[in-house]
Amino acid sequence: MTRSAGPRTASVRRATSESTVELELDLDGSGRSHIDTTVPFFDHLLTAFAKHSLTDLTVRASGDTDIDAHHTVEDVAIVLGQAIREALGDKSGISRYGDALVPLDEALAQAVVDISGRPYLVHSGEPAGFELHLIGGHFTGSLVRHTFEAIAFHAGLTVHVTVLAGRDPHHIAEAEYKAFARAFRQAKALDPLVEGVPSTKGAL
Numbered sequence: 001m002t003r004s005a006g007p008r009t010a011s012v013r014r015a016t017s018e019s020t021v022e023l024e025l026d027l028d029g030s031g032r033s034h035i036d037t038t039v040p041f042f043d044h045l046l047t048a049f050a051k052h053s054l055t056d057l058t059v060r061a062s063g064d065t066d067i068d069a070h071h072t073v074e075d076v077a078i079v080l081g082q083a084i085r086e087a088l089g090d091k092s093g094i095s096r097y098g099d100a101l102v103p104l105d106e107a108l109a110q111a112v113v114d115i116s117g118r119p120y121l122v123h124s125g126e127p128a129g130f131e132l133h134l135i136g137g138h139f140t141g142s143l144v145r146h147t148f149e150a151i152a153f154h155a156g157l158t159v160h161v162t163v164l165a166g167r168d169p170h171h172i173a174e175a176e177y178k179a180f181a182r183a184f185r186q187a188k189a190l191d192p193l194v195e196g197v198p199s200t201k202g203a204l
């Protein structure tokens with residue numbers, strides 16, 4: 001095995017005038033999480049992400065939610081992306097690609113992840129008006145795409161998320177996060193047949 005030794009973990013703290021975020025991540029966890037972003041629906045999505053990606057995740061965040069949830073949610077997503085990049089290390093031995101199709105009742109979402117080192121998000125299929133809906137009265141639907149943008153950019157992931165069906169905004173958002181989690185679970189998994197970094201370039 002040419003994979004560098006050591007746990008695939010990261011601990012990131014980020015403080016700005018808009019928020020403070022502390023996050024701990026273990027890519028080789030069991031899906032345990034302790035999430036407190038002060039934004040309840042985002043806690044729900046991150047709990048689902050940890051559970052279905054088999055990533056242990058602790059998040060403590062606070063921010064200017066007296067304005068709205070936007071800054072705090074965006075900043076947590078930035079820090080999650082930074083932590084994923086750090087925890088992946090040199091990416092030796094990873095499967096690299098993952099894909100998933102996840103239903104939640106009437107909703108159906110597809111996600112494809114490439115741990116490419118090239119940030120890119122292709123996102124489509126949310127029904128008209130989803131981006132304007134306040135899920136739980138506080139989480140704007142547009143934030144779902146926005147968090148995937150932040151995660152993909154800061155982690156260095158190529159991510160395709162497609163909503164194939166759905167009517168209930170809670171279901172649609174949750175199916176998107178679960179599909180992303182399942183695809184990421186495959187992509188970050190260590191494959192014993194992979195020697196070194198799975199790229200013809202020799203680096204990701």
Ligand SMILES: [Mn+2]
Pocket residue numbers: 044170174
């Ligand atoms: Mn739910």
